[in-house]
Amino acid sequence: MINTPSDKIDIYCSNVGIGAHEDFLSLDNDHWKRMIDTNLMSHIYGVRHVLPSMLDRGSGHLVFTASAAGLLSQIGSVTYSVTKHAVVSLAEWLKITYGKRGIGVSCICPQAVRTAMTAQGAGVAGIDGMIEPDVVANDTLKAIESDQFLVTPHKQVREYIQFKAADYEGWIEGMQKLQDSFIEEINSVIK
Numbered sequence: 006m007i008n009t010p011s012d013k014i015d016i017y018c019s020n021v022g023i024g025a026h027e028d029f030l031s032l033d034n035d036h037w038k039r040m041i042d043t044n045l046m047s048h049i050y051g052v053r054h055v056l057p058s059m060l061d062r063g064s065g066h067l068v069f070t071a072s073a074a075g076l077l078s079q080i081g082s083v084t085y086s087v088t089k090h091a092v093v094s095l096a097e098w099l100k101i102t103y104g105k106r107g108i109g110v111s112c113i114c115p116q117a118v119r120t121a122m123t124a125q126g127a128g129v130a131g132i133d134g135m136i137e138p139d140v141v142a143n144d145t146l147k148a149i150e151s152d153q154f155l156v157t158p159h160k161q162v163r164e165y166i167q168f169k170a171a172d173y174e175g176w177i178e179g180m181q182k183l184q185d186s187f188i189e190e191i192n193s194v195i196k
Contacts, residue, residue, distance in 0.1 A: 012058040016149060019048045020070040024085030037084060044088030048095060056099075059108055066109035066149050069096040073116045073162045077169065080184045100154050111148040115141050115158040 022044050027036075048069060059065025072079070075089030093112055100110035117135040141158045148156045157163050169176040 012062070014055045014058070014065070016066045016068065017051060017055045017059075018068040018070070018145075019051050020068075021047045022070065022072065022085070022089070024074075024079065024082050026081040027084060029083045032084065040084035040088055041091075044085070045091045045095070048092055052095075052099065056103070056108070060103065060106060063107040065107070066111070066152075067096070067099060068111045068113065068145060068149065069093075070113045071096065073114050073157070073159060073165075075112075076114050076157075076162065076166050078180060080180065080187060097154070109149065109152045110154060111145065111152075111156055112154060113141060113145055113148075113156045113158070114162060116162065 023040070024044075052067060055065070056067070059067075069092055071092040072085070072089040074082075074086050075091075075093035079086040079089070093114065096110055096112035099108070100112075104110060115136065136158055144156050144158045147153070168179075
């Protein structure tokens with residue numbers, strides 16, 4: 006829990022997430038609840054704590070680390086995909102609802118970043134290469150300064166979401182082909 010009084014927080018960075026390859030048909034409700042509690046509800050709990058004082062002051066900035074998976078999907082992990090989509094949606098809703106009341110919102114959506122979570126490899130998420138945390142940090146600082154909502158440190162992500170929006174059926178077909186190319190790796194991790 007945050008020990009700093011919420012009226013002292015100008016920028017709140019909500020950076021949380023866990024994920025793994027999984028077999029959709031074998032996931033039980035407890036696994037889903039753990040993923041939702043960690044990857045989504047933790048963002049909600051934090052924002053509910055800091056937002057009231059930001060609104061009272063008429064200023065503040067919320068930064069959410071989602072993932073490119075929240076815009077595109079994560080092959081091999083339904084819970085990561087679903088919860089990261091929810092984080093993007095939460096951030097978007099907050100920006101729409103409170104953006105004109107002095108609250109900045111930025112949603113960070115990288116692919117693979119060199120962290121403890123990717124120490125064993127990034128799998129499909131690393132298709133466009135793994136970037137260093139300082140790249141994400143610098144892009145995030147620029148976004149806060151300019152009140153930019155969507156931050157995609159992997160520049161290819163913007164191209165992917167444009168393709169997805171222009172041709173959803175083509176996007177799904179492309180993702181199915183990508184999944185096929187990684188199916189052996191995915192299956193070996195799941196088993």
